[in-house]
Amino acid sequence: MDMYLLKFPYRKILQPLAGKLGWLHPDIVSYFAVVVAAATAWCFYDSVNHPVLLIIAILLILFRMTLNTLDGIMAIQRGNLSLKGEIVNALPDRYSDILMIAGIALSPLCRNWLGIIAIGTMFLVSYTGMLGKALTVSWQHHGPMGKVERMVVIMVFTLVQFVVLPEKQMVQWFGIQATPMEWSMGIMTVLGQYTILRRLKGQLREIKYKEAVEKLDSGRNRSRAIVIYDSVTDNTRKVAEKIAEGIGCSVRSISETEDIGKYEMIVIGSPNIRKRPTPALQKYQDTNNPQSAKLVTFVTFGLPVWGQITSGTCMNLIAEAWNKKPVGRFSCPGYHQKYKTYKGRPNDKDLMDSFLFGVKLSKKLQ
Ligand SMILES: Cc1cc2nc3c(=O)[nH]c(=O)nc-3n(C[C@H](O)[C@H](O)[C@H](O)COP(=O)(O)O)c2cc1C
The missing domain is CATH 3.40.50.360 (Flavodoxin domain)
Structure with missing residues (x-):
């Protein structure tokens, strides 16, 4: 199942809370999510000194995902769905992504070059989604490495990192010696590149369809x-x-x-x-x-x-x-x-x- 679809049942759960927060502007919630992402980044950055920060980072990731869902529901409840709202919904979220992954990339738990490649890939995944919008094809949210999946991968490997960190930082899997956080960056990069290909393929198919519909002569082969x-x-x-x-x-x-x-x-x-x-x-x-x-x-x-x-x-x-x-x-x-x-x-x-x-x-x- 596409994890993106989990968003819809989660929205239902959060609806009463969004109702109670009616006095608050949804944009504030969107901006607050960036602050939470910055705090998450700090937790990753300093986790070698205080391993418990890894667990706090997981909790903050869950909190940020909740805020990102909540702002959308609050905007719908207020009838506040505007183009400006779309910007506030999308752009701070990209800043949050960059901040959080940068926290991992710059920490002693990750080779910096690997973190940079992971950030680039993550950005390109979002970019291909936006490219689709710019080309007026439907929004492509094919996985396997959309935003939700990315967060899940990071949370799972953060937990593994917390378990192994006290004795050693590296694990040897499939003959590759790397920290669990490096594994998460590697997986994000490989599956992210595959996601980009799938999204582009979806867009090209839709473009081909639109062009064919435009040229359509409905009876051209009726006798054949x-x-x-x-x-x-x-x-x-x-x-x-x-x-x-x-x-x-x-x-x-x-x-x-x-x-x-x-x-x-x-x-x-x-x-x-x-x-x-x-x-x-x-x-x-x-x-x-x-x-x-x-x-x-x-x-x-x-x-x-x-x-x-x-x-x-x-x-x-x-x-x-x-x-x-x-x-x-x-x-x-x-x-x-x-x-x-x-x-x-x-x-x-x-x-x-x-x-x-x-x-x-x-x-x-x-
Ligand atoms: C009696 C019956 C037997 C079916 N047997 C199979 C089957 O062996 N394998 C399969 O993939 N689908 C099977 N199906 C599902 C249909 O092939 C499928 O839902 C199809 O899209 C129905 O097409 P229709 O809506 O044009 O009738 C069966 C459906 C029925 C009603």
């Missing part, structure tokens, strides 16, 4: 391709419609009769029902066989891991029914009504991927 599907609970229908939108062609359920022999490309999809397409789709394929069209298959599945693996088998069966080798395949999660898995899927991102898959197919028609 068709998307056919069967769907029991609508997931496959949603995906089918988006693929058709990307191709620029019509979409039909198998119950809507259509002469499919005239198309150059047929895109056919089904839910994964115990590794197979639905019986209705199998029957449809038995009675309709387009001889010369290019075939594309797609499937929605509802079981994590197993559903994805068996979707390949399901798509093979669809292709074998018409004795064709597909020129494209696509699979996507869909909410399983019985087991309640993949709630909310296909979601916006899935539908964007479906659309982009359709755009890719339209190029095969050129």
